[in-house]
Structures are given as structure tokens and as C-alpha cells.
Amino acid sequence: MKELKARILRDGRCLPGGILKVDNFINHQMDPILMKSMAVEFVRRFARTDINKIITVEASGIAPAIMVGYLLELPVVFAKKKQPSTMENILVTEVFSFTKQQSYKICVSKDYLKPGDKVLFIDDFLANGNAGKGIIDLVEQAGAELVGMGFLIEKSFQKGGDLLRSTGIHIESLARIESLDNCEIKFKD
Numbered sequence: 001m002k003e004l005k006a007r008i009l010r011d012g013r014c015l016p017g018g019i020l021k022v023d024n025f026i027n028h029q030m031d032p033i034l035m036k037s038m039a040v041e042f043v044r045r046f047a048r049t050d051i052n053k054i055i056t057v058e059a060s061g062i063a064p065a066i067m068v069g070y071l072l073e074l075p076v077v078f079a080k081k082k083q084p085s086t087m088e089n090i091l092v093t094e095v096f097s098f099t100k101q102q103s104y105k106i107c108v109s110k111d112y113l114k115p116g117d118k119v120l121f122i123d124d125f126l127a128n129g130n131a132g133k134g135i136i137d138l139v140e141q142a143g144a145e146l147v148g149m150g151f152l153i154e155k156s157f158q159k160g161g162d163l164l165r166s167t168g169i170h171i172e173s174l175a176r177i178e179s180l181d182n183c184e185i186k187f188k189d
């Protein structure tokens with residue numbers, strides 16, 4: 001998506017270890033106009049997919065997910081990183097965090113992820129695909145169906161894209177980064 005790639009080049013910053021910082025418009029300050037355009041693009045790309053629910057992981061996936069949910073007029077569920085003591089009927093899985101280099105649990109209530117649900121996963125980044133794998137597990141545990149996964153930014157030099165595409169799930173990424181070597185941002189297409 002041209003607009004997103006231009007914004008990454010303008011405001012994205014490379015950090016050592018293959019990390020792209022987009023705090024200016026996605027991860028800290030957020031640009032709702034760009035967020036809306038990205039959601040419109042997801043709606044276009046998943047137009048032929050039968051979806052009844054959007055799922056994401058807190059916190060950075062919530063903004064793009066709610067924009068997609070708003071446009072499609074569908075509920076948005078976010079997997080929580082801390083299990084609230086009041087939460088019953090929960091499904092839990094473990095995710096390894098690329099940025100924090102440690103595992104953590106994510107959970108979702110069975111009240112909001114049910115057998116028969118056709119779920120679209122939306123997240124900010126696709127790196128090694130660990131969040132995606134966690135969501136696949138939660139959706140399977142719920143007896144629901146994962147009908148697609150949409151990422152704002154895919155770092156194609158990490159293994160997540162190949163790993164998730166090998167499952168046959170419909171994956172879309174709005175900007176694919178081929179390399180961040182020497183702190184130079186190179187797009188794949």
C-alpha cells in the first residue's frame with residue numbers, strides 16, 4: 001500500500017536487531033486517517049471472505065482491528081495478555097514475544113470466541129509469526145474458523161510470513177519489508 005510505505009519511509013526508524021519503530025503513527029501516537037485508509041484496504045482485500053468477527057492481541061493490534069470492525073460493522077475481540085480474575089470460561093495459549101524475547105500467555109473468553117465464528121485476525125506487525133500461531137491455537141480451541149490474517153507491516157526477512165502462509169490461511173500485509181540492513185528500509189514490492 002503506497003501511502004503506508006511512504007509514511008514508513010518518512011517517519012519509520014530502524015533499531016538494531018531488525019526492529020522498525022513506527023511510534024510516530026502506529027505504536028504510540030496514532031494517525032487515525034492513515035489507520036482508516038489501511039482498514040479500507042483490508043476490507044477490499046478480504047471482500048470475498050465470509051467474516052463475522054475480528055480478533056487481535058492487545059495493545060497495538062486494537063487500533064487497526066477496531067477500524068476494520070467499524071467498517072465491516074462486526075465485533076472486535078482482543079486477546080488479553082493478563083488473565084483478569086473475573087474472567088471465566090477462558091482459552092489460553094502461550095506466545096513468544098520477538099520484541100521482549102520472552103514468552104507470555106494470551107487469553108480470550110469462550111463467550112466471545114465460539115464454535116462457528118469466522119474470524120479475521122488483524123495485527124500491526126508480522127515478524128516470526130508467534131502472535132499469529134497463538135491466535136491459530138485459540139481459534140482452534142474455540143472450535144471457530146480463522147478465515148484470514150491481515151498485518152499492517154510484514155518483515156519478510158523473518159520467518160513468520162512463510163510459516164503462516166504454509167498453513168493455507170489467507171494472509172495479507174499492507175507493506176512488506178525485505179530488509180532493514182544497515183538501517184536502510186527496503187520494501188519487497
Ligand code: 5GP
Binds near residue numbers: 018127
Ligand atoms: P511475531 O508475533 O510475528 O513474532 O511478532 C509480531 C509482534 O511483535 C507484533 O505484534 C509487534 O507487537 C511486535 N513486533 C515485531 N517486530 C516488530 C518491529 O519491528 N517493530 C515493532 N514496533 N513491533 C514489532
